[in-house]
Structure formats: structure tokens, C-alpha cells
Amino acid sequence: MKSDMASLANADLMAVMQRAALEAGHLIMQFYENGCEITMKADASPVSEADHAAERVILRHLRAFLPEVPVVAEEEMAAGNGPLAIDTRFFLVDPLDGTKEFVLRNGDFTVNIALIEHGVPVAGVVYAPASGKLYCGSPAGAQQYHVQQDRLTDEVVLRVRACGEQKTAVASRSHNSPETDDYLLTQNISSCLTVGSSLKFCLLAAGQADVYPRFSRTMEWDTAAGDAVLRAAGGSTETIDGKPLTYGKRNRVDDCDFANPYFIAYGAR
Structure with a gap:
């Protein structure tokens, strides 16, 4: 099945997702360095001020660019404010994946933004702000970047490796x-x-x-x-x-x- 992304400006969409992830990551790192309040959700998982602040940033970017596309975001869903209906195309957002890692201060946390079409993740951005690495995937392929002063540098094309016996x-x-x-x-x-x-x-x-x-x-x-x-x-x-x-x-x-x-x-x- 040909991706509906062909009907979108693919480069523009990826640029919006990247900007949203970078801005959210910058905000998360401010909380990471200065501290923030941690509470527990109904499922006993931790949530922080950084989760909520980063999600607001991402939602603003996505809804400004594609207001007709529903966004399923973790903290909105936890608060019972998710979209009433989703179509064949929607966004999935985890503003701070790895909140436990964030709390433990080991750096293994990410900002996750994905576009889903017909049940398939056709575009995604994963930003690890503590290490300054941003990963992208789309019909154009997969790339890794180093983030310097909120700019993407040192592009590396990603490809899985051949798997041996071990x-x-x-x-x-x-x-x-x-x-x-x-x-x-x-x-x-x-x-x-x-x-x-x-x-x-x-x-x-x-x-x-x-x-x-x-x-x-x-x-x-x-x-x-x-x-x-x-x-x-x-x-x-x-x-x-x-x-x-x-x-x-x-x-x-x-x-x-x-x-x-x-x-x-x-x-x-």
C-alpha cells in the first residue's frame, strides 16, 4: 500500500516533527538540570512536570501544522482528554519516554513522535536530549543526527546489519x-x-x-x-x-x- 505521506510535504512534516522534538527536549533538559516535581499516575508509573510541559510543546507544533490529524498523546490520554475518534492517519506522542530513567538521571530517556497510517508507523522522530542524538525514520529512509545548539549536524544514514549466528x-x-x-x-x-x-x-x-x-x-x-x-x-x-x-x-x-x-x-x- 502506497503511503498517504505522498500527499503531504514529507520534508515539511519531518521538519515539524524534528522542531517539536528539539524544543520539547530542550525544555526537558531544563527540568533535568534544575529538578522538577514527580508524581505517580493511576497505573503506578511516574510522571513529571517535564512530561506535561514537553507534551504541550509537541501538541502545539503538530496541531498547527496538521490540525485535522488526531494526536494520541500519553499524558492527555492519562487525563482522559484523548481524541474521541481516530482515522486511518493519526499521531502518537510520548513526550518523555523513560521517565524512570529521567528520575534516575542516567540519560536513557527520549522524546517520541510518530505518524501512523493504516496501522503502520510511517514516520518517526526519537530524540535523546541527554546525549544530543536525534533519530528519524520515514519513506525516505532512516537517519541519525547530532544536535548542537538545537541544530542537526553530522547526518548518518542508518541501516540494520546482517545477522550472524551469534x-x-x-x-x-x-x-x-x-x-x-x-x-x-x-x-x-x-x-x-x-x-x-x-x-x-x-x-x-x-x-x-x-x-x-x-x-x-x-x-x-x-x-x-x-x-x-x-x-x-x-x-x-x-x-x-x-x-x-x-x-x-x-x-x-x-x-x-x-x-x-x-x-x-x-x-x-
Whole structure:
């Protein structure tokens, strides 16, 4: 299926997503350096002033550029203020993915912005403000940039690497599970990197790892932007039964809206 992004100014859309991520990341780093209030949401996950402030910035950019496209943003959803309906095209936003990493001050947190079309993440931006790295994925391919004074420099084209018999896995730093450990034991994994937030997808896209198994809870806004970068770099993300991970999951009897099943993300198969 040809992406509806062909009907948009692709470069303009990516530029807006990049600007939104950079501005949100700049604001997050101010909170990171000066401190901010942390509270707990109903699901016992932490949320900070930085989450809310960054989300407001991103929503302003996206809604000014494409006001007709719904935005599903984590903190709005948590407050019960999400869109009443979504169409075949919508944005998924996690303004601060890895709030636990933010609180622990280890740098592994990101700003995630993705555009979904017909259940597929067709464009995504992942910005890691603590390290100054920004990753992009779109029909034009996947790229990594270094951020200097809110400008993108040192472009590197990303491509997944060929996978040999011995594989490097990447796993969650804060949300590991016994099922993940069992998987790693059975898949000829020679080493495993533990990383927070959507950076795990980006390591696959950059050819620094081969597989990312996730056997614990995620929501669509956690994964969509990184998944877009990975797919643009030649990788894939599949459910446990081998089907592509899809987005826009709603009105199910067995789970809440926008919750992901367990999945495995791959570099080259």
C-alpha cells in the first residue's frame, strides 16, 4: 500500500516533527538540570512536570501544522482528554519516554513522535536530549543526527546489519521479565545490552544490535516512533505469532486502548 505521506510535504512534516522534538527536549533538559516535581499516575508509573510541559510543546507544533490529524498523546490520554475518534492517519506522542530513567538521571530517556497510517508507523522522530542524538525514520529512509545548539549536524544514514549466528540483543533496563530471560537463553545470544526508552529500537536501526524481545507491558506511544525508525532502516517489529505489530488498537474486550501485545523487534532477519 502506497503511503498517504505522498500527499503531504514529507520534508515539511519531518521538519515539524524534528522542531517539536528539539524544543520539547530542550525544555526537558531544563527540568533535568534544575529538578522538577514527580508524581505517580493511576497505573503506578511516574510522571513529571517535564512530561506535561514537553507534551504541550509537541501538541502545539503538530496541531498547527496538521490540525485535522488526531494526536494520541500519553499524558492527555492519562487525563482522559484523548481524541474521541481516530482515522486511518493519526499521531502518537510520548513526550518523555523513560521517565524512570529521567528520575534516575542516567540519560536513557527520549522524546517520541510518530505518524501512523493504516496501522503502520510511517514516520518517526526519537530524540535523546541527554546525549544530543536525534533519530528519524520515514519513506525516505532512516537517519541519525547530532544536535548542537538545537541544530542537526553530522547526518548518518542508518541501516540494520546482517545477522550472524551469534546475535546481540537489547533489552529493557527497567522492565525486564523472566520471559525475556528465557528467550535470550534459547536464541544464541552472545551479548545483551540493557537500555531505557525507545533507544532500543534505534540501536537495532543503527546496526549495533540484532534483536529486541519485549515480554512486558508497553503502550503504542512507547514504541511507534522507534518502530518507525527501525522499519525505515530495514528492520521489523512482530508480535509473538509473527504478525507485524500494528497501531491504533481500540475497543478490545481483553485489553485497554492502545496497549501493545508482547513483541520482538528485529534488525535483518
